[in-house]
Amino acid sequence: MIKLFSLKSQQNQSSAQNNQSSQRGRNTAAQIRITKDINELTLPKNCVMVPDPDGDLLNFKIIICPDEGFYKGGKFTFSFK
Numbered sequence: 001m002i003k004l005f006s007l008k009s010q011q012n013q014s015s016a017q018n019n020q021s022s023q024r025g026r027n028t029a030a031q032i033r034i035t036k037d038i039n040e041l042t043l044p045k046n047c048v049m050v051p052d053p054d055g056d057l058l059n060f061k062i063i064i065c066p067d068e069g070f071y072k073g074g075k076f077t078f079s080f081k
Contacts, residue, residue, distance in 0.1 A: 031057055 027035075034057045043049060046067050052059040064076045 034058055
């Protein structure tokens, strides 16, 4: 009887470990969409995309440096979170 309890506890531990490892590998719908959008993105030469240093795709910055017009020489940073 004791052996049955120990087998059951081992199965519970292994299933808990499997659940944790499978959840780490999953991407949310937002992450999948943003990955696709970033791959298709074409920025003009006066725009730069700066990814989040932590590797979070949903947080990034766009820096726009106009090369003509009233705002020529300016640097405008937009943060997306």
